[in-house]
Amino acid sequence: MEDTILKTILDKSDWLIITIFVLYLSFQIFMYWLKQKRALKTDESIQQQYMRSIESINNKLKIISVQYGCELSKEAAILIIHNFYFNFANSIASEIYEMQKKENSHDKIIRNIENRLLILNYEKIQELDSFIYRGRNLITFTTGKIVDAQKIINIVNIYSDKNSMLREEIQNLLSIESSIVIKRLN
Numbered sequence: 001m002e003d004t005i006l007k008t009i010l011d012k013s014d015w016l017i018i019t020i021f022v023l024y025l026s027f028q029i030f031m032y033w034l035k036q037k038r039a040l041k042t043d044e045s046i047q048q049q050y051m052r053s054i055e056s057i058n059n060k061l062k063i064i065s066v067q068y069g070c071e072l073s074k075e076a077a078i079l080i081i082h083n084f085y086f087n088f089a090n091s092i093a094s095e096i097y098e099m100q101k102k103e104n105s106h107d108k109i110i111r112n113i114e115n116r117l118l119i120l121n122y123e124k125i126q127e128l129d130s131f132i133y134r135g136r137n138l139i140t141f142t143t144g145k146i147v148d149a150q151k152i153i154n155i156v157n158i159y160s161d162k163n164s165m166l167r168e169e170i171q172n173l174l175s176i177e178s179s180i181v182i183k184r185l186n
Contacts, residue, residue, distance in 0.1 A: 016072075016073055016076055019076060023057055023060075023079075026053065026056070026057050027057075030050070030053045034050075048094075051087065054083060054087050057083070058080075058083065058127065072133045072138075074133070074185060077131065077138060077185055078182050078185070080128075080131055080138065081128075081138065081141075081178050081182055082182075084124055084127065084146070085146065085174040085175065085177060085178035086171065086174070086175075088120065088146050089167075089170045089171040089173070090167070090171070091120060092117065092152060092170055093170050095113070095116050096109070096113060096156060096160075096170075097166075099113065109156070110153055110156065110157075113149075113152065113153060114149050114153065117147075117149040117152060120146070121145040121147070121149075124146045125139055125142065125146065133185060142181050146177065147173065147174060151173055155169045155170055
């Protein structure tokens with residue numbers, strides 16, 4: 001770990017140090033494994049494996065939070081928010097790609113995306129609800145949903161025929177949304 005990160009977390013609570021260590025260790029194991037398998041995997045399968053690792057880290061964080069009942073530091077809250085929004089962006093992009101493979105009708109894809117966004121928004125908001133910062137659940141720093149469905153639909157309408165740009169634009173949108181939530185932490 002970098003010296004600055006170590007200095008920052010040494011004066012924090014024990015559970016935060018454990019959390020950071022688990023995240024760091026998970027990341028290092030994942031990066032080692034990724035380097036070993038990179039030559040054999042396509043970009044899509046690597047991204048799916050990365051998403052599973054991120055989801056595993058999310059689950060470990062939830063268990064630690066529930067087990068110790070501790071409040072997050074600002075740094076941990078920011079890390080969790082970034083992680084949730086990035087995970088959400090990739091989930092939405094993957095869903096859209098799958099729908100495009102199955103459906104030929106653009107209107108049907110849009111209706112399916114609207115329905116799926118409602119479900120994913122609800123699931124992610126429930127996950128954020130288990131983390132506490134400054135005595136409030138992280139959900140209270142959001143607008144009540146991860147992202148407005150209309151913003152995603154606008155991106156799909158513009159970039160649906162440019163597959164390589166669709167994921168990037170959704171990630172950019174959700175990066176902006178996560179920045180708004182992080183500003184509310186202050």
